[in-house]
Amino acid sequence: ADGVHLPEALLRRRPGLARTRPRPGWVVTASAHGPAALMLAERAGVDAVLLSPVMATPSHPAAAPIGPLRFTLLCRRVRTAVFALGGIDISNLRRLKGSGCGGVAGIGLFTAP
Numbered sequence: 001a002d003g004v005h006l007p008e009a010l011l012r013r014r015p016g017l018a019r020t021r022p023r024p025g026w027v028v029t030a031s032a033h034g035p036a037a038l039m040l041a042e043r044a045g046v047d048a049v050l051l052s053p054v055m056a057t058p059s060h061p062a063a064a065p066i067g068p069l070r071f072t073l074l075c076r077r078v079r080t081a082v083f084a085l086g087g088i089d090i091s092n093l094r095r096l097k098g099s100g101c102g103g104v105a106g107i108g109l110f111t112a113p
Contacts, residue, residue, distance in 0.1 A: 001026075002025075002026060002027060003026045003027030003028060003029065003047075004022070004026060004027075004028055004029075005028075005029045005030070005031070005050075006018060006028065006029070006030040006031070006046070007030075007031050008030065008031045008032055008033055008037045008041075011030050011037070011040060011041060011044055011046075012037070012040065015040060015043065015044040016044070017044075018030065018041070018044035018045050018046045019044070019045050027047045027048070028045075028046045028047050029046055029047060029048045029049065029050060029083075030044065030046045030048075030049050030050070031049070031050050031051075031052065031085075032049050032050070032051050032052075033051075033052060033053075033063075034066075035074060035077075038051060038074055038077070038078060038082070039077075039078070041080065042078045042079065042080045046080060047080070047081065048080060048081040048082070048083055048102060049078075049080055049081070049082050049083065050082075050083045050085045050105050051066065051071065051074060051075075051082050051083070051084065051085065052066075052084075052085035052086035053065050053066065053085065053086025053087050054066050054067070054068065054071050054084045054085065054086050054087060054088060054096070055067075055068075055086060055087030055088055055089075055092055056087050057086045057087035057108075058087075058108075059086075059107075060086065063086070065086065065087060066086075068092075068095040068096055068099065071084060071096065071099055071101070072096075072098070072099040072100065075099050075100040075101050076100050081101075081102030081103075082100075082101050082102055083101060083102050083103050083104060083105045084096055084099070084101050084103075084104045084105070085104070085105045085106060086106075087108075088104050088106045088108075088109050089106075089108055089109050090109070093109070
């Protein structure tokens with residue numbers, strides 16, 4: 001492995017865990033589902049954050065999407081690289097252009113026909 005991904009709940013319980021690098025050079029990412037978790041991840045020193053759900057997603061139908069405008073505002077509040085996750089597909093990917101995000105992550109985006 002070249003790194004580790006920390007779930008938001010684990011980062012809340014043990015924020016210092018992000019600074020622990022089992023091997024030099026490992027990449028540490030964390031998940032975040034809102035502004036408070038995004039700020040926590042940045043303070044914890046992660047290399048990147050996967051912020052979700054940006055759009056409505058069938059995998060989490062009850063989760064309120066952040067939306068592209070709010071996502072852009074959140075990306076600009078931190079220095080840490082933020083990756084968009086959740087409900088992103090070819091039809092809405094362009095709505096993230098200019099957001100300042102480090103990239104996108106997903107499953108449906110890469111597996112849809």
